[in-house]
Amino acid sequence: MKFLTDSMFGKLTRFLRIFSYDTVYANDLIDVYELDPIPDDILREFAEKTNRIVITRDYPFHNKIPDKSIYLEGEGVYNFLKQLKEKLDLEYNIDMQHARCSLCNSELKKIENKNEIKDELNESTYLYYDTFYQCVNPECQKIFWNGPHIEEIKRRLKSKLISGSDI
Ligand SMILES: [Zn+2]
Structure with a gap:
């Protein structure tokens, strides 16, 4: 399962990478597209093209692609991880062999x-x-x-x- 996290989820992005989930952070696309903020349509297109689930706290955006996105509420990275576990049945294991770089998502x-x-x-x-x-x-x-x-x-x-x- 691969993810695209919206700009509110910097810490969550680093955690998901440590748990071996391939996760692109929307803010990392600012340089690529030379747009800030990245418009929803571009995020949606990028996620579709790279087969990623969008993690967002923007309910209207989630509503446009309900099957391809997860809407998270509240605050705090452990709260977000709990919601993701409930919605997607994610496992949170730390195995450095499979972890990804918390800064850049590389292997x-x-x-x-x-x-x-x-x-x-x-x-x-x-x-x-x-x-x-x-x-x-x-x-x-x-x-x-x-x-x-x-x-x-x-x-x-x-x-x-x-x-x-x-x-
Ligand atoms: Zn790196």
């Missing part, structure tokens, strides 16, 4: 030898972790690892989605 590759990226890490991260992944996009090359931020996401997902409490 990640495993770093075979962490010495290759030693200069790009702070010393404690380099010493403490052994497994790293890097974005394959030459213009991005962001590095990822299973640090405390990932553990925190897993913990919060468990408490907020499984317990059923709001936010």
